[in-house]
Amino acid sequence: MTESQFWSQRRVLVTGAKGFLGAHLVKALHAADAEVIGLVRDEPRETYFDLEGLAQATTLVHGDLADYALLERLLHEYQVQTVMHLAAQALVTVANTNPLATFESNIRGTYNLLEVARRAWDEGNGPLEGVVVASSDKAYGQQPNLPYTEDSLLLGLYPYDASKACADILARTYHNTWGLPVAVTRCANLYGPGDLNFSRLIPHAICAVLEGQQPQIRSDGSPRRDYLFVEDVVAGYLKLGEQLDEAKVAGCAFNFGTSRPVSVLEVVEQIIRAVGREDIQPEILGAASAEIQDQYLATDRIREVLDWEPTTSLENGLVLTTEWYRQYLQGEL
Numbered sequence: 001m002t003e004s005q006f007w008s009q010r011r012v013l014v015t016g017a018k019g020f021l022g023a024h025l026v027k028a029l030h031a032a033d034a035e036v037i038g039l040v041r042d043e044p045r046e047t048y049f050d051l052e053g054l055a056q057a058t059t060l061v062h063g064d065l066a067d068y069a070l071l072e073r074l075l076h077e078y079q080v081q082t083v084m085h086l087a088a089q090a091l092v093t094v095a096n097t098n099p100l101a102t103f104e105s106n107i108r109g110t111y112n113l114l115e116v117a118r119r120a121w122d123e124g125n126g127p128l129e130g131v132v133v134a135s136s137d138k139a140y141g142q143q144p145n146l147p148y149t150e151d152s153l154l155l156g157l158y159p160y161d162a163s164k165a166c167a168d169i170l171a172r173t174y175h176n177t178w179g180l181p182v183a184v185t186r187c188a189n190l191y192g193p194g195d196l197n198f199s200r201l202i203p204h205a206i207c208a209v210l211e212g213q214q215p216q217i218r219s220d221g222s223p224r225r226d227y228l229f230v231e232d233v234v235a236g237y238l239k240l241g242e243q244l245d246e247a248k249v250a251g252c253a254f255n256f257g258t259s260r261p262v263s264v265l266e267v268v269e270q271i272i273r274a275v276g277r278e279d280i281q282p283e284i285l286g287a288a289s290a291e292i293q294d295q296y297l298a299t300d301r302i303r304e305v306l307d308w309e310p311t312t313s314l315e316n317g318l319v320l321t322t323e324w325y326r327q328y329l330q331g332e333l
Contacts, residue, residue, distance in 0.1 A: 006242045007032035011127075013080045015039040015065065015113065016087030017058065020195045021134070021230060023049035025084060028234045030057050037078050039063060039087060048194025051333050065109025071116040075128065080120065082241055083131040085113055088164070092138075092291070093199065095160035106163035107170070114174045114182070121180055130181035130244030132237060135168035135253065136161075137186050137226070137295055147261075147298040150186070150253045168253065175251035181244040185237065188257035188297055192230030192317065193324035202227070202318075205268045205282070206325045209275045219288035221265030226257040226296040229312035229320075236308045248305050257297035258310050270315060274322045 012029055016022040017038025026049065029036050037059045049055070059078070063070040065087055074080070088106045089095060095102040110133065120128040140148040141155030154165040174180040191202040198204050205215035236256050243249045262270075268282045302308050312320075327333050 004242055007034040009033060009035060010082060011035045011078055011080050012082045012084060013037045014084045018047045018049040019086060021190055022086045023047060023054060023194060024230045024234050025237055026054050026058060027052055028238060037061060046196060065112055066104055068112045071113055075116050075120040079127045081127055081129050083117055085131060085133045092160045099159040102159055102163050107166045110167040111170050114170060118174055118178050118180050132241055133167060133171035133182060133184050135184045135186045136164040137188055137297055139165040139168050139186060142292050146294060147259060147296045149298045150255055150301050172251055181250045183240055183244055183249050184253040186253055186255050187233055188226035188228040190228055190230050190233055192321050201264060205271045206322050209272055209277050209280055210326055210329055214280060214283040215268055217264055217268060217282050217284045219264055220286045221284050222263055224261040224263050224294040226261050227267060227314055228256060228258055228310060229317035232310040232312055239306045239308050254302045255297040255299050257299050259299050261296035270318050274318045
């Protein structure tokens with residue numbers, strides 16, 4: 001994942017360590033010989049984190065981002081050097097039905113962590129050296145021009161979108177006001193092995209087709225999105241974390257995407273081919289609401305500044321992901 005020795009013995013806090021991206025990031029940090037502290041709130045019944053046995057090498061702390069005292073203890077007691085802030089309420093449907101909990105987690109949780117980080121950093125005199133904050137392409141909202149660039153206004157007006165826009169602005173505020181070395185990631189839709197949230201399109205569709213069932217598409221199938229393989233994102237996070245003290249990185253936001261949007265229907269059709277069940281057709285419900293029609297990202301900045309680009313095509317990524325779910329459903333993991 002990285003040839004740099006930067007992460008060796010580095011004390012890294014990953015919030016949301018048992019989430020989909022969090023688990024893959026923790027796995028890569030272990031491989032790079034980092035000392036990982038993971039903050040988790042709930043204990044899901046089954047996670048990729050647990051399936052990969054990542055707890056054995058991770059210091060796990062249970063708590064809530066809304067608990068300022070816990071965060072303060074955590075950063076100081078473990079002398080954290082880098083923070084990867086991924087924890088969030090990440091489901092659009094949940095945000096629409098329970099917005100206050102989403103705002104509490106995604107907004108208050110972020111400003112609590114940033115304030116504790118500012119104090120731990122102490123203008124370069126503390127142990128903390130930098131923070132990466134996960135925003136989302138959803139923060140851009142509905143735009144008149146596509147693809148989204150990092151200079152596009154943040155116009156997210158649905159609950160999840162607005163919460164990520166607020167967290168995004170707060171992160172950059174802490175750099176612009178106090179100099180905290182912080183950078184923001186705005187990722188496309190992530191997929192890959194280990195996503196056990198089956199309300200998401202790709203896990204749902206793969207498992208349905210593997211079990212010989214019709215995958216359901218909530219929309220009419222036409223919305224276009226950018227789908228990014230999770231291991232490519234992790235490689236970008238590591239590169240970003242290594243350069244938080246650089247002027248071209250600190251205080252900036254970076255789009256992570258492929259710049260190759262595809263429709264929801266096209267993704268499901270590729271999944272059907274990857275599984276080898278061309279006899280199955282998706283069920284198109286046409287019932288989705290509060291969703292933006294097209295969302296995809298320009299990635300010129302991250303390619304230029306970090307020399308990062310995705311290496312996994314959607315076709316190859318879906319084949320790899322399908323094989324993981326095949327083994328999972330057969331109890332081989």
